[in-house]
Amino acid sequence: MTIIACVRSITAAVLILLVSAACVRNPYKVNVSGIKCDLSVRDLAQEIFETAPPDLSDLADTLRKEYGRALTTYSTVIGLGDPADEKWKSAFILFASDLRNLALWDDVKKVWPDLSDFEEGLEDAFRHYMYYFPDKTIPEVIACISVFNNSIITDDSLLMISLDRYLGSDSKYYPSLGIFDYQSRKMTPEYAVSDCIYAWAATEWDFRAMNYGTKNLMNTMLHEAKLLYFTKRMIPHISDTILFGFTGRQLEFCRTNEGSVWEYLISHDMLFSTDSFLIRKFTGEAPFTSYFTEESPGRAVVWTGFRIIERYMRNNPAVTLPDLMNMTDLQAILSGAKYSPE
Numbered sequence: 001m002t003i004i005a006c007v008r009s010i011t012a013a014v015l016i017l018l019v020s021a022a023c024v025r026n027p028y029k030v031n032v033s034g035i036k037c038d039l040s041v042r043d044l045a046q047e048i049f050e051t052a053p054p055d056l057s058d059l060a061d062t063l064r065k066e067y068g069r070a071l072t073t074y075s076t077v078i079g080l081g082d083p084a085d086e087k088w089k090s091a092f093i094l095f096a097s098d099l100r101n102l103a104l105w106d107d108v109k110k111v112w113p114d115l116s117d118f119e120e121g122l123e124d125a126f127r128h129y130m131y132y133f134p135d136k137t138i139p140e141v142i143a144c145i146s147v148f149n150n151s152i153i154t155d156d157s158l159l160m161i162s163l164d165r166y167l168g169s170d171s172k173y174y175p176s177l178g179i180f181d182y183q184s185r186k187m188t189p190e191y192a193v194s195d196c197i198y199a200w201a202a203t204e205w206d207f208r209a210m211n212y213g214t215k216n217l218m219n220t221m222l223h224e225a226k227l228l229y230f231t232k233r234m235i236p237h238i239s240d241t242i243l244f245g246f247t248g249r250q251l252e253f254c255r256t257n258e259g260s261v262w263e264y265l266i267s268h269d270m271l272f273s274t275d276s277f278l279i280r281k282f283t284g285e286a287p288f289t290s291y292f293t294e295e296s297p298g299r300a301v302v303w304t305g306f307r308i309i310e311r312y313m314r315n316n317p318a319v320t321l322p323d324l325m326n327m328t329d330l331q332a333i334l335s336g337a338k339y340s341p342e
Contacts, residue, residue, distance in 0.1 A: 027313060028236040032127045037138065039123040041115050044074065044144045045163060048096045049105040056093045070142055070158050077149050101147065104173075108145060108163045111189065115143055118161075121193040125234040132233065132321045139200065148177055151187075152199035159200055166192050182287040182298070186245045194231055194242055201230045205325050212328055217301070218271040220283050222330045225305030229313075233321055244306075250297035254304075259341035261292065261304055312337035 044067070051059045063071050064083050071083050080091045095101060112118075119141075126138050139159040146153070146162035153160035166189050167173065174184045205226070212219040232243055240251055254261070265271055270278065281290055286298030297303075312333045313319060327333060 025317075028232060030128070030131055030236075032124075032131045035127045035130050037123055037127040037130055039119065039126055039138060039141060041119045041122070041141045041143050043115060044142050044160075045105065045108065046143075049102060049145070051096065053093075053097050056096050057089065059096075060089045060092050067142075069155075070140060070160070073153060073155060073158060074142075074144055074146075074160065077146050077153055101145070104145060104147070104164055107167060107171075107173075111167050112143075112163050118143075118189070118192055121235075122196060125193060125197050128234045128236070136204075141196075148173065152195055154199050154203040156203070159196055161192060161196055180287065183285065185247075190242060191245070194235055194238055197231045197234045198227055201227045201325075205230075210328055212330055214274055215276075215279070216272045216274045217265075217279050217282055218334065219330045220279050221301045221305040222308065222333060224283055224299070224302045225309045226325060228302065228306050229309045230321070230325060244297070244299070244303055246297045246303075249295065250300075251303075253293075253295045253297065254300055257292070257296075258304065258307065261300060262339070262341050264291065265301065265304075307341075308334060308337045308339045311339050 044063075047059070047063070060083075067074075075081060075083055075088065075092070078095065080095060081088055083092075122141065129136065130138070137157065139154070139157050142158070142160045143163055144153075144160050145164045148162075148164055150160075150162055151165040153162070164173070166187055168188050169181070169184045169186075171184065171187070174187065179187070205223075207215075207220075207223050210223065212223065228243060232238055235243075240246070241248060244251065246254070270282075273279070282301045283299055288294045289296045289298055289300045292300060309324070313324065315338060316336055324333075
Protein backbone atom coordinates (compact mmCIF):
# COMPACT_ATOMS: atom_id res chain seq x y z
CA MET A 1 0.00 0.00 0.00
CA THR A 2 1.35 3.43 -0.94
CA ILE A 3 1.72 6.22 1.60
CA ILE A 4 -1.06 8.22 -0.08
CA ALA A 5 -3.42 5.23 -0.08
CA CYS A 6 -2.59 4.59 3.57
CA VAL A 7 -3.38 8.20 4.52
CA ARG A 8 -6.67 8.01 2.61
CA SER A 9 -7.58 4.81 4.43
CA ILE A 10 -6.83 6.33 7.82
CA THR A 11 -8.79 9.48 6.95
CA ALA A 12 -11.80 7.41 5.90
CA ALA A 13 -11.64 5.43 9.12
CA VAL A 14 -11.51 8.63 11.19
CA LEU A 15 -14.50 10.04 9.31
CA ILE A 16 -16.49 6.87 9.97
CA LEU A 17 -15.70 7.11 13.67
CA LEU A 18 -16.70 10.78 13.75
CA VAL A 19 -19.97 10.08 11.95
CA SER A 20 -20.70 7.16 14.27
CA ALA A 21 -20.02 9.32 17.31
CA ALA A 22 -22.31 12.03 15.95
CA CYS A 23 -25.08 9.46 15.56
CA VAL A 24 -24.99 8.73 19.30
CA ARG A 25 -27.45 11.45 20.20
CA ASN A 26 -27.48 12.95 23.67
CA PRO A 27 -30.98 11.93 24.87
CA TYR A 28 -31.11 14.85 27.29
CA LYS A 29 -30.70 17.54 24.64
CA VAL A 30 -33.79 18.30 22.59
CA ASN A 31 -35.02 21.49 20.96
CA VAL A 32 -38.09 22.72 22.82
CA SER A 33 -37.96 26.29 21.55
CA GLY A 34 -41.11 25.74 19.51
CA ILE A 35 -43.09 24.26 22.39
CA LYS A 36 -45.61 26.69 23.89
CA CYS A 37 -46.17 26.30 27.62
CA ASP A 38 -47.82 29.16 29.48
CA LEU A 39 -47.44 27.91 33.02
CA SER A 40 -48.18 30.17 35.95
CA VAL A 41 -47.98 29.50 39.66
CA ARG A 42 -50.91 30.64 41.78
CA ASP A 43 -49.75 31.83 45.17
CA LEU A 44 -52.40 30.57 47.56
CA ALA A 45 -50.17 31.25 50.56
CA GLN A 46 -49.93 34.93 49.70
CA GLU A 47 -53.67 35.21 49.16
CA ILE A 48 -54.35 33.72 52.57
CA PHE A 49 -51.71 35.34 54.73
CA GLU A 50 -51.66 38.76 53.10
CA THR A 51 -55.39 39.23 53.70
CA ALA A 52 -56.43 41.36 56.67
CA PRO A 53 -58.39 39.46 59.37
CA PRO A 54 -61.68 41.37 58.75
CA ASP A 55 -61.61 40.23 55.12
CA LEU A 56 -60.94 36.53 55.75
CA SER A 57 -64.60 35.56 55.71
CA ASP A 58 -65.06 37.00 52.22
CA LEU A 59 -61.76 35.45 51.14
CA ALA A 60 -62.98 32.01 52.24
CA ASP A 61 -65.98 32.34 49.91
CA THR A 62 -63.75 33.54 47.08
CA LEU A 63 -61.29 30.67 47.49
CA ARG A 64 -64.12 28.13 47.43
CA LYS A 65 -65.21 29.45 44.04
CA GLU A 66 -61.79 30.01 42.49
CA TYR A 67 -59.86 26.97 43.70
CA GLY A 68 -62.57 24.34 43.80
CA ARG A 69 -61.20 20.80 44.19
CA ALA A 70 -57.68 22.12 44.80
CA LEU A 71 -58.91 23.88 47.94
CA THR A 72 -60.53 20.65 49.12
CA THR A 73 -57.22 18.81 48.67
CA TYR A 74 -55.29 21.54 50.45
CA SER A 75 -57.78 21.75 53.33
CA THR A 76 -57.59 18.00 53.83
CA VAL A 77 -53.79 18.10 54.04
CA ILE A 78 -53.72 20.86 56.66
CA GLY A 79 -56.58 19.34 58.65
CA LEU A 80 -59.34 21.88 58.03
CA GLY A 81 -61.77 19.38 56.54
CA ASP A 82 -64.08 19.82 53.57
CA PRO A 83 -64.72 23.43 52.43
CA ALA A 84 -68.31 22.41 51.76
CA ASP A 85 -68.80 21.76 55.48
CA GLU A 86 -70.48 24.60 57.37
CA LYS A 87 -67.75 24.53 60.04
CA TRP A 88 -64.94 24.93 57.51
CA LYS A 89 -65.04 28.73 57.28
CA SER A 90 -64.48 29.16 61.01
CA ALA A 91 -61.59 26.69 60.94
CA PHE A 92 -60.10 28.47 57.93
CA ILE A 93 -60.25 31.90 59.60
CA LEU A 94 -58.52 30.52 62.70
CA PHE A 95 -55.82 28.96 60.50
CA ALA A 96 -55.27 32.14 58.47
CA SER A 97 -55.09 34.42 61.53
CA ASP A 98 -53.00 32.10 63.75
CA LEU A 99 -49.96 34.11 64.91
CA ARG A 100 -47.66 31.11 64.49
CA ASN A 101 -48.74 30.66 60.90
CA LEU A 102 -48.32 34.36 60.22
CA ALA A 103 -44.79 34.21 61.68
CA LEU A 104 -44.06 31.23 59.45
CA TRP A 105 -45.32 33.20 56.46
CA ASP A 106 -42.92 36.02 57.31
CA ASP A 107 -40.04 33.53 57.27
CA VAL A 108 -41.25 32.01 54.01
CA LYS A 109 -41.23 35.43 52.36
CA LYS A 110 -37.59 35.93 53.34
CA VAL A 111 -36.55 32.77 51.51
CA TRP A 112 -39.15 33.11 48.74
CA PRO A 113 -39.48 36.87 48.03
CA ASP A 114 -41.08 35.91 44.72
CA LEU A 115 -41.74 32.78 42.69
CA SER A 116 -40.31 33.91 39.35
CA ASP A 117 -37.25 31.62 39.29
CA PHE A 118 -39.31 28.64 40.39
CA GLU A 119 -42.00 29.39 37.83
CA GLU A 120 -39.44 29.78 35.05
CA GLY A 121 -37.72 26.51 35.94
CA LEU A 122 -40.97 24.59 36.19
CA GLU A 123 -42.26 26.04 32.93
CA ASP A 124 -39.12 24.89 31.13
CA ALA A 125 -39.50 21.41 32.63
CA PHE A 126 -43.11 21.16 31.48
CA ARG A 127 -42.11 22.44 28.06
CA HIS A 128 -39.97 19.30 27.83
CA TYR A 129 -42.91 17.29 29.14
CA MET A 130 -45.10 18.57 26.30
CA TYR A 131 -42.34 17.75 23.82
CA TYR A 132 -42.36 14.09 24.85
CA PHE A 133 -46.02 13.79 25.86
CA PRO A 134 -47.99 16.17 23.62
CA ASP A 135 -51.32 14.60 24.56
CA LYS A 136 -50.82 15.05 28.30
CA THR A 137 -52.21 18.01 30.23
CA ILE A 138 -50.23 20.42 32.35
CA PRO A 139 -51.36 20.43 35.99
CA GLU A 140 -52.58 23.46 37.87
CA VAL A 141 -49.61 24.66 39.95
CA ILE A 142 -50.21 26.25 43.34
CA ALA A 143 -47.79 27.47 46.01
CA CYS A 144 -48.95 27.08 49.58
CA ILE A 145 -47.97 26.58 53.19
CA SER A 146 -48.89 23.19 54.59
CA VAL A 147 -47.41 23.88 58.04
CA PHE A 148 -44.74 21.24 57.29
CA ASN A 149 -47.22 18.48 56.40
CA ASN A 150 -46.27 17.77 52.78
CA SER A 151 -43.54 18.99 50.46
CA ILE A 152 -45.47 18.30 47.26
CA ILE A 153 -49.20 17.58 46.92
CA THR A 154 -50.44 16.03 43.68
CA ASP A 155 -53.43 14.49 42.01
CA ASP A 156 -54.24 13.88 38.35
CA SER A 157 -54.46 17.60 37.53
CA LEU A 158 -52.90 19.38 40.50
CA LEU A 159 -49.37 20.11 41.65
CA MET A 160 -48.97 22.03 44.93
CA ILE A 161 -45.67 22.94 46.51
CA SER A 162 -45.44 23.72 50.20
CA LEU A 163 -42.92 26.55 50.46
CA ASP A 164 -42.35 26.00 54.18
CA ARG A 165 -40.70 22.68 53.29
CA TYR A 166 -38.03 24.57 51.33
CA LEU A 167 -36.70 27.13 53.79
CA GLY A 168 -33.07 26.00 53.69
CA SER A 169 -31.03 23.41 55.54
CA ASP A 170 -30.45 25.77 58.46
CA SER A 171 -34.12 26.58 59.04
CA LYS A 172 -34.89 26.96 62.74
CA TYR A 173 -38.09 24.95 62.34
CA TYR A 174 -36.71 21.65 61.09
CA PRO A 175 -34.78 20.28 64.10
CA SER A 176 -37.82 20.54 66.39
CA LEU A 177 -39.87 18.64 63.82
CA GLY A 178 -37.53 15.66 63.99
CA ILE A 179 -36.09 16.37 60.55
CA PHE A 180 -32.53 15.10 60.34
CA ASP A 181 -29.61 16.91 58.74
CA TYR A 182 -29.48 14.52 55.77
CA GLN A 183 -33.12 15.41 55.09
CA SER A 184 -32.98 19.18 55.68
CA ARG A 185 -29.95 19.38 53.38
CA LYS A 186 -32.40 18.81 50.53
CA MET A 187 -35.08 21.19 51.82
CA THR A 188 -33.81 24.21 49.92
CA PRO A 189 -35.27 26.19 46.99
CA GLU A 190 -32.73 24.54 44.65
CA TYR A 191 -34.61 21.25 45.00
CA ALA A 192 -38.10 22.65 44.43
CA VAL A 193 -38.41 22.20 40.66
CA SER A 194 -36.90 18.70 40.54
CA ASP A 195 -39.02 17.57 43.51
CA CYS A 196 -42.13 18.78 41.70
CA ILE A 197 -41.22 16.94 38.50
CA TYR A 198 -40.32 13.76 40.37
CA ALA A 199 -43.60 13.92 42.31
CA TRP A 200 -45.56 14.50 39.12
CA ALA A 201 -43.91 11.45 37.53
CA ALA A 202 -44.65 9.37 40.63
CA THR A 203 -48.31 10.35 40.27
CA GLU A 204 -48.49 9.69 36.52
CA TRP A 205 -46.71 6.35 36.86
CA ASP A 206 -47.72 5.17 40.30
CA PHE A 207 -45.87 2.03 41.37
CA ARG A 208 -48.98 0.08 42.32
CA ALA A 209 -50.85 1.08 39.16
CA MET A 210 -47.97 -0.09 36.97
CA ASN A 211 -48.60 -3.74 37.88
CA TYR A 212 -44.97 -4.81 37.80
CA GLY A 213 -45.87 -8.05 39.53
CA THR A 214 -44.66 -9.11 42.96
CA LYS A 215 -42.74 -6.27 44.55
CA ASN A 216 -39.04 -7.01 44.83
CA LEU A 217 -35.82 -5.05 45.04
CA MET A 218 -35.23 -5.12 41.29
CA ASN A 219 -38.56 -3.65 40.23
CA THR A 220 -38.53 -1.14 43.10
CA MET A 221 -35.08 0.24 42.28
CA LEU A 222 -35.77 0.31 38.54
CA HIS A 223 -39.12 2.05 39.03
CA GLU A 224 -37.43 4.70 41.18
CA ALA A 225 -34.68 4.96 38.55
CA LYS A 226 -37.29 5.48 35.83
CA LEU A 227 -38.74 8.42 37.77
CA LEU A 228 -35.29 9.98 38.14
CA TYR A 229 -34.48 9.38 34.48
CA PHE A 230 -37.76 11.09 33.58
CA THR A 231 -36.81 13.99 35.85
CA LYS A 232 -33.49 14.45 34.09
CA ARG A 233 -35.14 14.33 30.69
CA MET A 234 -37.44 17.13 31.87
CA ILE A 235 -34.56 19.11 33.44
CA PRO A 236 -31.54 18.29 31.26
CA HIS A 237 -29.21 20.75 33.00
CA ILE A 238 -29.86 19.40 36.50
CA SER A 239 -26.78 18.47 38.50
CA ASP A 240 -26.42 14.90 39.70
CA THR A 241 -26.20 16.07 43.30
CA ILE A 242 -29.64 17.69 43.04
CA LEU A 243 -31.13 14.89 40.93
CA PHE A 244 -30.13 12.14 43.35
CA GLY A 245 -30.01 14.23 46.50
CA PHE A 246 -26.42 13.11 47.16
CA THR A 247 -23.47 15.10 48.40
CA GLY A 248 -20.43 15.28 46.16
CA ARG A 249 -18.67 12.64 48.28
CA GLN A 250 -21.66 10.31 48.17
CA LEU A 251 -21.84 10.65 44.41
CA GLU A 252 -18.13 9.84 44.19
CA PHE A 253 -18.76 6.72 46.30
CA CYS A 254 -21.35 5.54 43.75
CA ARG A 255 -19.04 6.16 40.82
CA THR A 256 -16.00 4.58 42.45
CA ASN A 257 -17.89 1.58 43.81
CA GLU A 258 -20.32 0.99 40.95
CA GLY A 259 -18.94 -2.49 40.28
CA SER A 260 -18.75 -3.41 43.97
CA VAL A 261 -22.37 -2.42 44.64
CA TRP A 262 -23.63 -4.44 41.69
CA GLU A 263 -21.47 -7.44 42.64
CA TYR A 264 -22.83 -7.27 46.20
CA LEU A 265 -26.44 -7.39 44.99
CA ILE A 266 -25.73 -10.30 42.65
CA SER A 267 -23.51 -12.34 44.97
CA HIS A 268 -26.00 -12.04 47.85
CA ASP A 269 -28.93 -12.91 45.56
CA MET A 270 -30.77 -9.72 46.54
CA LEU A 271 -32.16 -8.42 43.25
CA PHE A 272 -35.32 -10.50 43.38
CA SER A 273 -35.77 -10.44 47.14
CA THR A 274 -39.34 -9.69 48.22
CA ASP A 275 -38.31 -8.90 51.82
CA SER A 276 -40.01 -5.56 52.53
CA PHE A 277 -37.46 -4.68 55.22
CA LEU A 278 -34.56 -5.25 52.83
CA ILE A 279 -36.26 -3.29 50.04
CA ARG A 280 -36.88 -0.37 52.39
CA LYS A 281 -33.27 -0.45 53.61
CA PHE A 282 -31.97 -0.23 50.06
CA THR A 283 -34.45 2.20 48.49
CA GLY A 284 -35.84 4.27 51.40
CA GLU A 285 -34.51 7.62 52.55
CA ALA A 286 -31.57 7.18 54.94
CA PRO A 287 -28.29 8.91 55.81
CA PHE A 288 -26.41 5.99 54.23
CA THR A 289 -27.02 2.44 52.96
CA SER A 290 -26.38 0.19 55.94
CA TYR A 291 -25.29 -2.73 53.74
CA PHE A 292 -22.41 -0.62 52.48
CA THR A 293 -20.13 1.83 54.28
CA GLU A 294 -21.18 5.08 55.96
CA GLU A 295 -19.59 6.87 53.00
CA SER A 296 -22.44 5.58 50.84
CA PRO A 297 -25.68 7.49 50.34
CA GLY A 298 -29.09 6.15 51.17
CA ARG A 299 -30.71 4.82 47.99
CA ALA A 300 -27.32 4.07 46.45
CA VAL A 301 -28.89 1.20 44.50
CA VAL A 302 -31.31 3.65 42.86
CA TRP A 303 -28.25 5.31 41.34
CA THR A 304 -27.29 1.85 40.07
CA GLY A 305 -30.80 1.46 38.67
CA PHE A 306 -30.43 4.80 36.91
CA ARG A 307 -27.24 3.57 35.26
CA ILE A 308 -29.14 0.48 34.09
CA ILE A 309 -31.91 2.64 32.62
CA GLU A 310 -29.40 4.82 30.80
CA ARG A 311 -27.64 1.75 29.41
CA TYR A 312 -30.94 0.25 28.29
CA MET A 313 -31.94 3.43 26.47
CA ARG A 314 -28.53 3.66 24.81
CA ASN A 315 -28.73 0.04 23.65
CA ASN A 316 -32.30 0.46 22.39
CA PRO A 317 -32.50 3.82 20.58
CA ALA A 318 -35.92 3.00 19.10
CA VAL A 319 -37.43 3.02 22.61
CA THR A 320 -39.00 6.41 23.34
CA LEU A 321 -39.37 8.03 26.73
CA PRO A 322 -43.14 7.28 26.79
CA ASP A 323 -42.31 3.66 25.90
CA LEU A 324 -39.90 3.45 28.81
CA MET A 325 -42.23 5.04 31.35
CA ASN A 326 -45.07 2.70 30.38
CA MET A 327 -42.98 -0.47 30.39
CA THR A 328 -44.12 -2.96 33.00
CA ASP A 329 -41.66 -5.74 32.16
CA LEU A 330 -38.68 -4.44 34.12
CA GLN A 331 -36.90 -7.75 33.66
CA ALA A 332 -36.79 -6.86 29.96
CA ILE A 333 -35.10 -3.58 30.84
CA LEU A 334 -32.54 -5.40 32.97
CA SER A 335 -31.86 -7.88 30.17
CA GLY A 336 -31.84 -5.26 27.43
CA ALA A 337 -29.41 -3.05 29.33
CA LYS A 338 -26.72 -5.78 29.31
CA TYR A 339 -25.46 -3.91 32.33
CA SER A 340 -21.83 -4.40 33.24
CA PRO A 341 -20.32 -1.70 35.49
CA GLU A 342 -17.41 0.08 33.85
